[in-house]
Amino acid sequence: MAANNVDLWYIDWSYLLILILSSIFVRVALTKYGKNSSSPSTPQPPSPLPLPVIGHIHLLGSVLPRSFQTLARRYGPFMRIRMGSSLTFLVGSSPDVARQILKPDVNFSSRFELGPVQYSIYQQGMGFITSPYSPYYRFMKKLCTTKLFVGSQLNQFRHIREHEVRDCLRSVSESSVGGDACNLTAKLTTLMNNLIFRMIMGRRYDKYVDDEVKQIKELVVEIMELGSKCGIYEVFGPLKKYDLFGHGKKLRAAMVRYDDVLEKIIADYEVGDGACRGSGDDLMDILLKTSRDVDAEVKLTNNHIKQFILEMLIASIDTTSAALQWTMAELINHHRVFMKLREEIESTVGPSRLMSESDFPNLPYLQAVVKESLRLHTPTPLIFRECTKDCKINGYKVKAGTKIFLNTYAIMRDPETWQDPDEFVPERFLVNAEGSQLDQAELMKGQDFGSYLPFGGGRRACIGAMHASAVIQATVGALIQCFDWKIKDGDKVDITVGSGFSGAMARPLVCYPVVHSDPFK
Template sequence: MASTPSTAHPNLSECAFLFFIWIVSNLVVRFLINICINSRAKTRNPPSPRALPIIGHLHLLRFKLPESFQNLARRYGPLMQIRIGTSTTFVIASSATVAKEILKTYDIDFASRFEFGPTEYNIYSGDGFVTCPNNTYWLFMKKLCMTKLLAGPQLDRFNHIREQEIQNLLKSLFKSSREGEACDLAMELTTLTNNLLCRMALSKRCSENAEGAKEVRKLIVEIMQLGAKLGVNEALGPLKKFDLFGNGKKLVEAMWRYDQLFEQIIREYEDEIVDGQGKDDADLMSIVLEIYKDTNAEVKLTRNQIKFFFMEIFMASIDTLTAAIQWAMAELINHPQPFKRLREEINTVVGANRLVKESDVPNLPYLQAVVKETLRLHSPVPLIHRECTKDCTINGFHVKAKSKVLINIYAIMRDPEQWKDPDEFLPERFLINSNDKLGRHRMEIKGRDFHYLPFGGGRRGCIGGTHALLVTHVTLGALTQCFDWKVKGGEKIDINVGSGFSGAMPLPLVCYPIARFDPF
């Protein structure tokens, strides 16, 4: 009779091997857990509010983003993380101390910028100057701007353009005054800044051709508006991949129209160069094309880089400069005493027989104080953006490479620990003989004092600040010298910060100019 086979059992050596594997696995797991715990203990990420699925922290933000970030910073500290949508995370800096670390101590590591929103609709993606990384092209273009395009001698060459365009603005306002009509000061100032920039950049195209300036302006405004609509998609998580409302397609079409316009402009300039014309009145395009043709230049520019460079100049200058002058006029109209003091200063220094000039500005300290205080309260760019290129420790927290950083200069320049009555319009705080308790009157305007950053700071600070101040001082002085102002529909202007990332006024500045001094 056959025997029944017995059940197999593991031998002693197999049991010992399995036991050894179990011991080693436990040790490895414990080792990895300890590494993670120690790493977390050493790596302190910036604090962050509790996020919701899909939308992140979008529910905590309001239309006035700088103010929303300021309110959150009071609870979570001067360096925090905010997630918008499923994948876009920003590190928000909200104090002068943190700004100094970013813009001075670690300036080289934060010298790059990132692009907002989807980039697939930008036909010049990768060719930018304002948003490009800290690379050879950016260094070359910054040097070109600082030594040729926006250097003192070149700005001096444009002095007559500024005088003419400010006079054109005043003549338009005098016409409204004679007819007793209200004017949209925002539109008048936009025309001023648009014509100024067109003539500086493209004088051959715009000096005698108002339609050319309007065409450029129209395309730039259309592109900016479509870009702003697309920017909302950044907050919609997965939906940002889809062009739901067709704005992406419209943006591409508008940019191609701009491309065709500027290709035509470049060819006209090149034809003039061949004919030997236009060498005595070099505008910005002439200078850039000279570099473009130079075979010995450090960087060989492309036509796309030139086209996008001018687009960026228009985008960065027209609306921001207009907003700065608007805010100054709104504050002066709402505050009769500073308005009266400014006019008295101009009358004393300039007299009653001529219009204020750029050469008068150094002798008008209260005018300078009004402009500084306006830029403190209403910086045209209240959030400046940077990208971290390597891991850093900021304010004791770990900031990873590739982090998108926003510096909330709106909050910094309204910090109650640094400014007395931070939300009040007090130009006196910037006068040399003022009581320092009113504020930090000795502050420089170009980012060397990190409590006051109207033009940003560090190596990516605004390169057009000098030109902006020239125009703002003289225009504001002329509007104060020549007119009294009455607000349409009320005694004061409703001052509210605009929505989103912008520092623009949310409502049109409509008022009656009442002629007081006519220099013509």
């Protein structure tokens, strides 16, 4: 009996091996002869040889943007990549390709949802960030640019930003008094939590005070983690139908709990018992007023609002916190830049007060430092788009429905555009006698359309780019003005990039602050 089992095992694996080899042979043949039979006027973008079932997954490392960059050096700036058995993307990795997609981006104004949308409790297409280019998206974009994230509203939140930065400085100062190590990653994350929650619903993220906000934050993190685990189902198409490990069930349950908490907060607003805001409206106020507007072009429901806030939290907290950490890490690792920035701040602001946002126009080197950090460590290393109409990019035919990645990580390190592209050189963004390398007024809005895209570009550029830039400048400037920074076990910060899409630091930024200028004297 045992011998028969061994024989059967051997035969089964022999057939499997023959099947795999046959699949590879057929694919090679199709690739080779398919190219010869294709019309020369509409060739397909180049692609590495995929393996059966897994596609090109064996060529992709843990840092996806860097893997795409490596492949682009061999296969060109516009290539075809297949992940698993069912997901095929076109990947653009040069400024020229980015301009072809973003500048006249009417054909690429929609985004695709990459993730387990089948487990969402909200109707597909109800989201703002991931919605197609639709009347709902245009309505919400108009609301964002006229009421939610317009200059007057951002100015109204200025006192919140200044208060939270000072609170962060106070916390760092307490660490310096005892000579204790400071987990700057944790402190900057808390800063962003407080800032975003106060802007959205007038409440600080404080686990000892506001239990509802604490619940929301924990649920958002849980939703993100479960979503990434469910993402494996997308790669292997047939698995999408089966929740093999129960992650989808847990994801839906977490979203239900999030929905319950947000519904209670909305109910508090409706009866006039909303957050203690001090003065002015927060984003929840504006959204609820819009939902009650009988003349509005689109009727906003509570589900729209809850989904919108979920997207804002996912998109803003961790990305801006990561950008702050990267900027501080680069400054600590580049002492010359650190001292040049401090000299600019001290000569402009003086020794007796903490810098403020009104000082920004007189701090060009601070602006250059932030822009250079965002170039090297973009919060959006991959831009997602979906083609809505047949067109040509780089001479290749792109069909409607095709999913596109723009690899901004590679684009902003392109050696044909940037001298010493992997080096941290803020001076490249300073205006000189010949003018700046790029149009400074349009950089942060993504209107260069190709070379500089830290917050995306075109019609789907990040709506919070100016706010994020202000937060980074205010926080980094204050931390440099007030403290020197030392690193345990060496004089350099480990700038290893973490795995996945986000490009965050792999390890927490832990260092020792030494008071240089006490803002609380």
